Amino acid sequence: MSNYSIKDLEQLSGIKAHTLRIWEQRYNLLNPKRTDTNIRFYDDENLKLILNIAMLNNHGIKISKIAAMSSMEISKEIIRLTDQSVDHNDQIQALTICMIEMDEDRFEKVLTSSIIKLGFEDTIIKVVYPFLTKIGILWMTGAINPAQEHFISNLIRQKLIVAIDGEVGNNFGKTFMLFLPEGELHEISLLFSSYLIKKHGHKVIYLGQNTPNEDLLSVYNMQQPDYLFTVITSSPTPDKVQDYLNMLAAEFSNTTVFVTGLQGVEKAYSIPSNICLLTYAKEIKRFLVRMEEDIV
DSSP: OBBOOHHHHHHOOOOOHHHHHHHHHOOOOOEEETTTTEEEEBBBHHHHHHHHHHHHHHHTTOOOHTTOOOHHHHHHHHHHHHOOOHHHHHHHHHHHHHHTTTTTTHHHHHHHHHHHHHHHHIIIIIIIIHHHHHHHHHHHTTTOHHHHHHHHHHHHHHHHHHHHHTTOOOTTTTTEEEOOOOTOOHHHHHHHHHHHHHHTOOOEEEEEEEHHHHHHHHHHHHOOOEEEEEEESSOOHHHHHHHHHHHHHHHHTTEEEHHHSSHSSSOOOOOTTTEEOOOSTTHHHHHHHHHHHOOO
């Protein structure tokens, strides 16, 4: 069980700490506990409750009415709203609850419902990416534990792999080699890029996580891909990113190398001419569309 401060609840729910304290005092909604040193904290049940309350309140239900509802009534209303809503923030909030509860069945239903309403690509770009950004920040600040983050990330990863398997490239498209740098394990953006590339009729050579430089060069020499694509999230570290970009540019001087990810866009780098820095992974789709237009 995790422990949360009032600031953690504010970050997760979007409700100001001051408002939470008023609700707690006026409606007795929350039941904080105290450490041996008399510091107040909240548990998973408090967090799930406040996430549900936030969603109901955002849909115009007054806090006085919510306070009078039973936990079962709140749960039923949340499920009803999630199933009907096309609001991205509702979907993100619902996924956050699934993560806290580690509820795979509910996660599956929320994501499937979003895919039906928005389509697969928009669900990843408008719901999953913002959700992952949110939990990444919460994980770094200690508001959620690694097990919760890994649980939800692996479920999303499974969805992407199934979607990729449903796409077949052709012999007329270009060849893209996708990889993550040594030490890099955050694979979701790379998988989504693989999906987009295959959907647009191109071939993907997928090397995946933690690719040693010598292996990358070896496969490149054997396969001679038209493009390389990588994502830098946590490795290499910010002070080593420039060296890594320079290495890619030198080793693959005759090939365009697409680079995206947090480390790749957070600060100004000297970008070699054959490196194409993408601010967002979805920009690969714009490039693929332009390729099709050029062919036509």
